[in-house]
Amino acid sequence: MYPVTYFRAQSVAEAVALLGANPEAMPLAGGMTLIPTLKQRLASPSHLVDLMRISALHGIAFESGVLRIGAATSHAVVAESPLVRKVIPALATLASLIGDAQIRHRGTIGGSIANNDPAADYPGAILGLNATIITDRREIPADDFFTGMFSTALAPDEIIVAVQFSQPHRAVYLKHRHPASGYAVVGVFLADTSAGARIALTGAAPCVMRWTAAEARLVAPEDWSSSNFEGLSLESYHLNDDLGATAAYRAHLAGVLLRRAIVQLADVSEPAGH
Numbered sequence: 001m002y003p004v005t006y007f008r009a010q011s012v013a014e015a016v017a018l019l020g021a022n023p024e025a026m027p028l029a030g031g032m033t034l035i036p037t038l039k040q041r042l043a044s045p046s047h048l049v050d051l052m053r054i055s056a057l058h059g060i061a062f063e064s065g066v067l068r069i070g071a072a073t074s075h076a077v078v079a080e081s082p083l084v085r086k087v088i089p090a091l092a093t094l095a096s097l098i099g100d101a102q103i104r105h106r107g108t109i110g111g112s113i114a115n116n117d118p119a120a121d122y123p124g125a126i127l128g129l130n131a132t133i134i135t136d137r138r139e140i141p142a143d144d145f146f147t148g149m150f151s152t153a154l155a156p157d158e159i160i161v162a163v164q165f166s167q168p169h170r171a172v173y174l175k176h177r178h179p180a181s182g183y184a185v186v187g188v189f190l191a192d193t194s195a196g197a198r199i200a201l202t203g204a205a206p207c208v209m210r211w212t213a214a215e216a217r218l219v220a221p222e223d224w225s226s227s228n229f230e231g232l233s234l235e236s237y238h239l240n241d242d243l244g245a246t247a248a249y250r251a252h253l254a255g256v257l258l259r260r261a262i263v264q265l266a267d268v269s270e271p272a273g274h
């Protein structure tokens with residue numbers, strides 16, 4: 001055992017002040033990643049600042065076409081939310097596919113994206129839907145948030161308060177699960193948005209990424225067909241190559257999942273108002 005001081009913050013301001021005053025402190029959300037990391041001595045913070053009792057970090061709301069999910073909202077709450085299922089069903093599906101029941105009941109959306117595991121599911125949706133990350137001090141567009149393997153644009157004392165999603169016309173998330181953990185060997189998030197097609201890949205590379213060459217093929221309505229991806233390849237990208245899967249296998253999987261996603265997308269009806 002090594003000493004660590006535990007704080008239970010009651011407000012965002014208090015949590016930020018505690019983190020600012022203690023440079024070796026870390027925020028704690030569901031603890032599903034951080035606690036095993038501490039047990040393995042891969043991190044040794046002086047203080048843990050528990051965010052889970054901060055009411056401003058909980059809840060789901062939909063207003064003026066924007067879905068807002070509090071950072072401390074668990075994967076299970078997102079998966080089961082009638083609002084999320086109605087506004088962005090693919091997001092509820094994604095949350096339902098994370099890990100197992102225990103992980104989904106403890107793990108949070110804020111913890112998942114702050115951690116930015118290369119095989120995590122939520123980063124795919126955040127990038128695929130061009131979400132906005134709301135922190136205690138600024139708004140960060142998805143394209144600027146994920147900066148590399150396990151790294152983000154967050155400052156050490158910065159807290160994610162919520163994530164905001166504009167409602168897409170349609171979206172689909174498909175992943176090939178690692179059989180032991182449920183993490184994505186490859187996950188494809190395909191979204192048809194008012195700004196055009198967005199395709200995010202998770203699990204494939206050291207950091208979640210957009211597949212821009214595939215997006216560029218989806219311009220006119222008739223382009224949204226699996227036959228339109230002939231000759232498309234991920235081989236020039238630097239993909240993960242490890243015990244779980246070779247880079248060539250991941251490249252193949254991404255193509256298969258994208259084709260399946262486009263077929264499924266044809267069955268997703270657009271929400272009212274589009």
Ligand SMILES: Cc1cc2nc3c(=O)[nH]c(=O)nc-3n(C[C@H](O)[C@H](O)[C@H](O)COP(=O)(O)OP(=O)(O)OC[C@H]3O[C@@H](n4cnc5c(N)ncnc54)[C@H](O)[C@@H]3O)c2cc1C
Pocket residue numbers: 026027028029030031032033034035051071072097098099100103106107108109110111112114115117119120121122154158159160161181182183184
């Ligand atoms: C066995 C197992 C299987 C899993 N399977 C999957 C899977 O299939 N798919 C998947 O996506 N994930 C999976 N996970 C990870 C899971 O989703 C975690 O919930 C997630 O990675 C971290 O969320 P958390 O709330 O537990 O964060 P914590 O573990 O508490 O924190 C993680 C990191 O985020 C920071 N942090 C937390 N909240 C905030 C905040 N609001 N602002 C700033 N920083 C913050 C912490 O300081 C820490 O660095 C799995 C985990 C395990 C243990």
